[in-house]
Amino acid sequence: MTQNTVEKTPVTILGLGAMGAALARSWLAAGHPLTVWNRTPARAAEFAAEGARVADTAAEAVAANTLTVVCLLDDTSVDEALAGIDLADRDLVNLTTGTPAQARARARWARDRGARYLDGGIMAVPPMIGVPEAGGYVFFSGSRELFEQHQETLAVPVGTAYVGEDAGFAALHDVALLSAMYGMFAGAAHAFALIRNEDIDPATLAPLLADWLVAMAPAVHRTAEQLQRGDYTEGVVSNLAMQVAGTPTFLSTAEQQGVSPELLTPYFELMRRRLAEGGGEEDLTGVIDLLVR
Structure with a gap:
């Protein structure tokens, strides 16, 4: 592991569909230590060969790093993946597509469990991820402190645009x-x-x-x-x-x-x-x- 890699913020990503996989590969390419989890283990296995740590459970993946990015199918999938997991002192960034009301409810849910929360709305398709000239970006809303702390890491796959403390504003x-x-x-x-x-x-x-x-x-x-x-x-x-x-x-x-x-x-x-x-x-x-x- 190089000195450059050591200095990069470790990231956990839950969900390796087309978008999650593109995000994961961008962080790996930039030298971020990465832990991945996917409901279907076979999809996660290929990332081990690319340098990622593959977690057997979502709980193990969340425990591995402070910063966890969630990119799942829908809000119900987020509920299922994070059910019963200890989120105390975790930084949770939810890039799962949802409504403003779902984002606000998820922010309250995360705070009640001791986590800081950012919601995100991805204005890009998977081929645009990791390609700055493609012009894609992600809307972020929620904790400004959390956004500012992790902005450099979050901007690795695609541009960022912070739109407010109200967690529902990114989805809106x-x-x-x-x-x-x-x-x-x-x-x-x-x-x-x-x-x-x-x-x-x-x-x-x-x-x-x-x-x-x-x-x-x-x-x-x-x-x-x-x-x-x-x-x-x-x-x-x-x-x-x-x-x-x-x-x-x-x-x-x-x-x-x-x-x-x-x-x-x-x-x-x-x-x-x-x-x-x-x-x-x-x-x-x-x-x-x-x-x-």
Whole structure:
């Protein structure tokens, strides 16, 4: 073991699925002493050849190091893996995908057992782990002291972004960004459906679509400013009344192309409701208030 290895923070990781395995290999490559555990022992065995210590039980893995990273299927899996384990004076970092409420409950659960807790939301897929130029990162929330102590270690596989003491904020940021992503995918799916039966190569539409989405993306900054100020008419380029007036064209085009409008109609309905409430001079920001009522 080299001097460089000795100086690196030892890490325990519970869970060696695609994401957990990618994280584990990043820490190993960076020289961190690593203890691994997986529900299926065969998956953990391959890491022994790469220099990791393989624990027979989750309890043994947690006892091996102060810092334990959990990357399991769901919150129930975390319950099962950590049931009955002594967590006193442990630093628990939970990267398992869950809801804000689950994260807050898990933070209380960890504190009651004498552990410090960080929750994480991974904004990356496994091939992005260990590849800084890929742009992936993890949202972290919970103990600021814990984050600052282990930030250098946590940043080895992928970038870090601390978003607050509230343990639920990492999951909330994660789901908020992914929800926007799925909305974008829904719009792209509708766009491709419109040309599906035409003599138009999807590969020629793709770069146009990508560039258009990039050009529209900065509008989120105007939305944020309008929400902060409570004035949805400031900086409006195309007001709600004008946009609602244009929606029949989108619906008629979909009908003529034999495409279901089901990805568009819920949003168009919210736009019409906001217009009916007198928001004709506003931007689309007022739709948000309809969603949170």
